[in-house]
Structures are given as C-alpha cells and as structure tokens.
Amino acid sequence: MIDAIRTVQLSKAFHSEIAVNNISLALPKDKIYGLLGRNGAGKTTLLHLMASQYIPTEGEVTILGESVYENREVLSNICFIPGFTKHVHAYRVKDFLATAASFYPNWDQAFADELLETFELSPKKKYKELSAGMVSMLSIIISMASRAPVTLLDEPYTGLDATARHLFYDLLADDFAKNPRTIVFSTHLIDEASRLFEDVILIDKGSLIFHQPIEVLEEQSFTISGQTSIIEHALSTKNIIHKEALGNTTHVAIFDHLTKQEMTALMEAGIQVSKLSLQQLFVYLTAKRKGDSV
Numbered sequence: 362m363i364d365a366i367r368t369v370q371l372s373k374a375f376h377s378e379i380a381v382n383n384i385s386l387a388l389p390k391d392k393i394y395g396l397l398g399r400n401g402a403g404k405t406t407l408l409h410l411m412a413s414q415y416i417p418t419e420g421e422v423t424i425l426g427e428s429v430y431e432n433r434e435v436l437s438n439i440c441f442i443p444g445f446t447k448h449v450h451a452y453r454v455k456d457f458l459a460t461a462a463s464f465y466p467n468w469d470q471a472f473a474d475e476l477l478e479t480f481e482l483s484p485k486k487k488y489k490e491l492s493a494g495m496v497s498m499l500s501i502i503i504s505m506a507s508r509a510p511v512t513l514l515d516e517p518y519t520g521l522d523a524t525a526r527h528l529f530y531d532l533l534a535d536d537f538a539k540n541p542r543t544i545v546f547s548t549h550l551i552d553e554a555s556r557l558f559e560d561v562i563l564i565d566k567g568s569l570i571f572h573q574p575i576e577v578l579e580e581q582s583f584t585i586s587g588q589t590s591i592i593e594h595a596l597s598t599k600n601i602i603h604k605e606a607l608g609n610t611t612h613v614a615i616f617d618h619l620t621k622q623e624m625t626a627l628m629e630a631g632i633q634v635s636k637l638s639l640q641q642l643f644v645y646l647t648a649k650r651k652g653d654s655v
C-alpha cells in the first residue's frame with residue numbers, strides 16, 4: 362500500500378544551521394500522527410518540507426506516492442496550516458474560505474458553515490480584526506473543511522482557550538472517525554492532545570528519535586518508586602531515563618519493557634509501578650539528550 366507521506370534521508374539546512382537532519386519516515390494513510398519535539402527541534406521545518414514549501418537540502422518527500430515539488434495535483438491533496446501568523450490585510454473570514462474552497466477539490470462548504478457557527482466566528486469579520494484565538498479557529502475550520510487526504514497542522518491552536526481547544530479535539534476526533542485521512546499535528550500540549558494520536562513522531566535537534574504507535578510507547582514507559590536498594594537491583598539492566606533519590610527512596614522512569622513477572626516481583630517488594638504519561642516521557646527523553654545525568 363502507498364504511504365500517505367514518505368521522507369527519505371530528508372535534510373534541510375539554513376546556512377550552517379541543520380534544522381532537519383537525515384529523517385526517513387514512512388507514514389501509512391488514515392492515521393493521526395503527533396509530531397513532538399522541543400523548541401527549535403525542527404518540527405515546523407519538517408512540516409514545510411512535507412508541504413513542499415521548502416526545498417530540501419538533501420533527500421526527498423513523496424505524498425501519496427508522488428513527489429511534492431511542482432506537482433499541483435499532489436499539492437491540492439495537502440492542507441498545510443502553518444503556525445500562528447498575524448497578517449494585516451483587509452480580507453474577511455469568508456474570503457479565506459472562498460479561496461480555500463477554490464483550491465481544495467474535496468472542500469465541504471456545509472461543514473465549514475457548521476464550524477463557523479460552532480466556533481461562533483462571523484464570516485464577515487476582517488482578518489486584521491481577529492484575535493489570536495480567532496485566527497486559529499479560522500485555520501482549524503479551513504483544515505477540517507478542506508477534507509484534504511493529507512493535513513499538516515503546525516501548533517494549530519495558538520491563543521485558543523482550553524474550552525475551544527477541547528472543542529477542536531472533539532470535532533477532529535468525531536470528523537476523523539467519519540472521514541479518515543492522514544493528519545500530522547505538531548503540538549507542545551502533549552497530554553491533552555495525545556488522545557488523538559495513533560502514532561507519535563519525536564524529533565530532537567533535527568533528528569528522528571522515534572516513530573512509534575502510541576500503545577507501544579505506553580507499554581514501555583513506567584514510573585517506579587520505592588526502596589533504593591530494591592530498585593537498583595531490579596532495574597539494573599533497564600533503560601533508565603530519569604532518576605531522583607530522596608533519602609532511602611528512589612524514583613525512576615524507565616523507557617523499557619517490564620515482563621509480568623518483573624512487575625509482580627516489584628509490587629510484591631512494595632515498589633510502586635505506574636504508567637508514565639506521554640508528556641513525562643517526552644520531557645525525560647529530550648532532557649536526557651541535553652546531557653542530564655541519570
């Protein structure tokens with residue numbers, strides 16, 4: 362089956378700064394991917410490369426099996442919503458929607474109208490008069506109503522309050538169930554958005570750390586607390602990504618499998634074992650790479 366998005370040894374340098382470093386990804390169709398990374402990790406650059414807004418320094422991108430460069434047919438299958446930019450011009454909300462409608466072959470005007478009502482966004486409002494949250498609402502409406510087979514969202518909710526963000530997550534989950542497509546979604550609000558993700562792509566300093574289904578990550582990330590001597594002995598062969606000791610008690614996070622027997626033995630020894638949230642996993646993995654000792 363043809364992947365929705367493939368990148369092969371993809372790199373992008375801005376002068377001496379390597380923003381994306383040799384990233385190869387194969388993303389099957391009809392999933393929601395969470396694209397995670399610290400500030401400056403290269404997420405925006407990677408999304409721009411996927412959308413053919415940047416020319417790679419090396420490597421290539423294919424969308425639905427075709428090269429994205431100067432390929433209008435492929436581009437009309439991609440809806441790329443860049444991060445927040447506050448342009449000042451006289452266009453009204455309805456003008457943006459009309460432009461999007463003329464570009465995207467699967468544009469769903471009825472859905473766009475419904476979303477305008479849901480977000481209480483007036484189509485007559487001038488773009489320059491929109492608040493930051495309203496600009497995000499407009500971007501979200503375009504991304505959803507475009508019904509593009511490949512949708513790329515770069516932090517799509519700058520300025521949106523918690524209620525509006527949760528409304529967006531619910532709408533996206535609902536619509537995705539009815540109209541599956543491929544969505545790559547970068548965010549720093551990991552825990553609240555993670556319920557949407559089927560796979561997670563983590564990049565750091567331009568390089569791919571992993572691309573994994575979220576349930577695989579959940580099966581191998583644990584936080585473990587208890588008596589130091591027991592923990593040190595039981596976890597000596599595990600991949601410890603975070604460690605804190607307080608007196609005789611140690612708290613560790615591992616990014617590794619625990620067998621049922623290992624789990625039972627820990628619990629019988631009075632050690633507490635629980636799942637690590639995706640956000641905690643992200644913090645520990647990216648902090649570790651910055652040189653923290655564990």
Ligand SMILES: Nc1ncnc2c1ncn2[C@@H]1O[C@H](COP(=O)(O)OP(=O)(O)OP(=O)(O)O)[C@@H](O)[C@H]1O
Nearest residue numbers: 375378379380398399400401402403404405406407
């Ligand atoms: N147009 C540009 N010119 C020069 N350097 C750039 C340009 N765009 C990005 N960079 C650099 O490339 C690196 C990756 O930036 P990018 O915006 O892709 O990161 P990001 O993961 O999206 O970060 P954030 O989460 O802060 O938005 C950074 O070091 C940044 O300074």
